[in-house]
Amino acid sequence: SQQGEEDPQALSIQEGENATMNCSYKTSINNLQWYRQNSGRGLVHLILIRSNEREKHSGRLRVTLDTSKKSSSLLITASRAADTASYFCATGGGSQGNLIFGKGTKLSVKP
Amino acid sequence: DAMVIQNPRYQVTQFGKPVTLSCSQTLNHNVMYWYQQKSSQAPKLLFHYYDKDFNNEADTPDNFQSRRPNTSFCFLDIRSPGLGDAAMYLCATSMNTGNQPQHFGDGTRLSIL
Numbered sequence: 467s468q469q470g471e472e473d474p475q476a477l478s479i480q481e482g483e484n485a486t487m488n489c490s491y492k493t494s495i496n497n498l499q500w501y502r503q504n505s506g507r508g509l510v511h512l513i514l515i516r517s518n519e520r521e522k523h524s525g526r527l528r529v530t531l532d533t534s535k536k537s538s539s540l541l542i543t544a545s546r547a548a549d550t551a552s553y554f555c556a557t558g559g560g561s562q563g564n565l566i567f568g569k570g571t572k573l574s575v576k577p
Numbered sequence: 578d579a580m581v582i583q584n585p586r587y588q589v590t591q592f593g594k595p596v597t598l599s600c601s602q603t604l605n606h607n608v609m610y611w612y613q614q615k616s617s618q619a620p621k622l623l624f625h626y627y628d629k630d631f632n633n634e635a636d637t638p639d640n641f642q643s644r645r646p647n648t649s650f651c652f653l654d655i656r657s658p659g660l661g662d663a664a665m666y667l668c669a670t671s672m673n674t675g676n677q678p679q680h681f682g683d684g685t686r687l688s689i690l
Contacts (some may be wrong), residue, residue, distance in 0.1 A: 497676055508581070508667055508681030509620065554619065558676030562632060564610075565676055566621040 472555055472571040480576050485542040487571040489555035496558055498531055498538050499565065503552045507535075512540075512553075545575045580604070583668050583682035586592040589618030591656055591690050598653040598685045608674055609651040611643060615681060617647070620667055626651060655687075663689045 468475065473488045479550045491498070493575045501509040515522045522529045528541040542549055552572045556565040580600045590596040600609065607628050612620035624633045638664070642654040645687045655662055665686050669679040 495676075499676070499678060505682075507687070508583075508683045509669075509679075509680040511680065514678055556676075562627075563675050564622055564625065564674060565679065566622075569619050570617075572617075 472553070475569070476572045476573060476574070478574040478576065479545060481545060481547055483545055483575075485545050485549070485573055485575070487539045487540045487541045487553050487573070489540070489568055491538075491555070491568075492536065493557070493558045495533070498529075499556045500527075500529060500538075500540050501554045501556060501567070503554065503570070505551070509554065542573075545573075547577045548576050549573060550575045581668055581670055581680050581682035583666075583685050585685060586683065587686050587688070589690060591686045592660065593657045596655050596658055596687065598655075598668075598687070600651045600653070600682055601649050602668075602670045602680075603649070604670055604672075604680060606650065606670035606672050606680070607648070608671045608677075609645060610669040610671070610679065611641075611651070611653050612669065613633050614665045614667055623653070625674070658687070658689050660689050663687055 471490050495517050499512050499514045500512045503509045513524050513529050515529050526543045531538045552570040554567045554570045556567045584599050594666050610625040611623045614620040622634050623637045624643055632663045644652045667684045668682045671677040671679045
């Protein structure tokens with residue numbers, strides 16, 4: 467399988483704390499993407515980091531990419547209860563370069 | 578707002594009774610995808626359309642079919658639903674393939690009685 471794998475599977479933190487999720491993948495990539503999924507809803511694209519980038523920021527999100535280790539991390543700073551969701555990484559390892567999603571990290575932020 | 582809309586949000590059907598799920602988009606994207614997502618699992622790609630070209634994933638059961646009559650609409654047909662087909666079905670769009678960002682609808686939760 468060329469699927470990405472997120473770690474941890476579940477994470478529970480208090481509001482205001484930082485949350486870090488990791489993703490490992492198996493093949494070479496053009497880019498890696500992170501998505502959020504609220505319970506019972508569709509996925510929302512958060513951020514895309516290209517293979518020649520090492521770090522990218524978007525608001526309270528910080529993504530790093532280490533292609534030598536085939537890994538990426540997503541950091542959410544100063545978390546809020548509204549950040550409670552599942553977070554998926556995705557890479558283009560599928561047929562015709564389609565995305566393959568990892569199993570996700572379920573984040574719970576307690577008020 | 579440009580978006581991807583899936584109807585209905587919840588669908589209940591009987592074992593073996595054909596069911597159709599629909600998806601529409603106002604983004605004018607040329608690629609539309611259908612994913613199956615079971616509880617606490619990753620979305621699994623069933624197939625996608627690149628314009629009018631249909632691309633089936635190798636492990637998608639024959640029971641699942643799709644139609645795209647125009648750019649805006651795409652349908653998922655399940656010919657004879659089994660209990661194992663109960664899942665969330667997600668439609669997504671993108672401008673071209675090649676791991677572009679995808680825009681998702683809110684899904685249809687399918688239950689089989």
